[in-house]
Amino acid sequence: QSALTQPPSVSGSPGQSVTISCTGTSSDVGRYVSWFQQPPGAAPKLMIYEVSIRPSGVPDRFSGSKSANTASLTISGLQAEDEADYYCSSYTGSSTYVFGPGTKVTVL
């Protein structure tokens, strides 16, 4: 089964930028990488899809990119409300999906 890896945690002070990586094989990290934000006790919220597209309503502080087998989510101008778990997911190409292990973002 496909596997994605993420750092367990990242942290930054308000106003700083943090970047979360999501690494897999070339077939795991393709065109259809999404990112989800999940505050404690809440349902996930879509932040990025197709590597870099923001849905309507998501602040432009959130941006996505991909290089080779690694996708990244960058939060610029970190705010207290950004503190949450962040998950990447990828479409595997056989009509199935896989999620990464999640990264806890802490605002210092």
Place this chain on the structure above:
Amino acid sequence: QVQLVQSGAEVKKPGASVKVSCKASGYTFNSYAIHWVRQAPGQRLEWMGWINTGNGNTKYSEKFQGRVTITRDTSASTAHMEVVSLRSEDTAVYYCARDVAIGMFEYWGQGTLVTVSS
């Protein structure tokens, strides 16, 4: 507005089955797929499978193939997810989510806690 409302929490014994429902409103139900994702306490999100609500076709994660069944009732705009032969490791919050395009799980249900305990 688009809403996905799930059925309430369940407590089941090992070996039993559970069926969770996800009622959609605010859009044409059979135009978008419904996915099921679960999250055990303190663990990652885990994709389980999805249903094409138009034709009823399904696809499951290898891990859940044979033990999970996803169905839909178009007349009720509702998707269902059944897990059989429950074990303690199935204790989790189960979410339904609607996609708009590949990987674009834009709308989520509130989650249903299923507890498996003897």
